[in-house]
Amino acid sequence: MTSHIGVTYVLVHAEFESVKVGVTTYGSRRLRDLWRRQGWTSYKQLRLASKPLAETVEQGVLFQLRHRLALPAHLTHDLMPEGWTETVSACLIEADAVWNLVCLEAGALQLSPTVGAFKPVSHRPPKQYLRTKGDTPKYHPIARLLASEERRVTRSPAKRIRPNVD
Incomplete structure (x- = not known):
């Protein structure tokens, strides 16, 4: 065996x-x-x-x-x-x-957080392993950075402001 x-x-x-x-x-x-x-x-x-x-x-x-x-x-x-x-x-x-x-x-x-979690078929983890609300302390610097990046990415596109050409 x-x-x-x-x-x-x-x-x-x-x-x-x-x-x-x-x-x-x-x-x-x-x-x-x-x-x-x-x-x-x-x-x-x-x-x-x-x-x-x-x-x-x-x-x-x-x-x-x-x-x-x-x-x-x-x-x-x-x-x-x-x-x-x-x-x-x-x-x-x-x-x-x-x-x-x-x-x-x-x-x-x-x-490593991915050991045993899933087989590394791709470099991107499955959606269930993405950061969710409450998985890091609220005021932790990394949590604040991730939250600001998520807000930036998910924010609707801002109005384009035409440059002032004078």
Whole structure:
């Protein structure tokens, strides 16, 4: 029976001086067999409610590594045919720092108001998730800003005033 619990993991390889972030399901043989045979050791693992959540965390960490920190993939396809794009040099970033990125991405994902609410088919949330009266404190600055924007958008078009051409 396949587990639905997702696992985002961080592995280290002493010989290659590499750190790898990846995803699997809980109870899978992937970590036990495949990576240990190739010399990888498990640094830490984070269990999430589903594999898609674990994949989202992994992709967020890879985005941070590649684009925010500008760290390239460390291994090549020849050295590691499967998962080489998920590696980074341990000389450039430690496994603990990669693990911190995993925790930050998972925390941001779990605190996101859209987790479990709907499938992200589009970037626009369904109407039932839009702001409604009473969902924020009345005098909160964000509530005031949102209310003023809503009034501005829903206001009927004003009369056009002709410029005074003299």
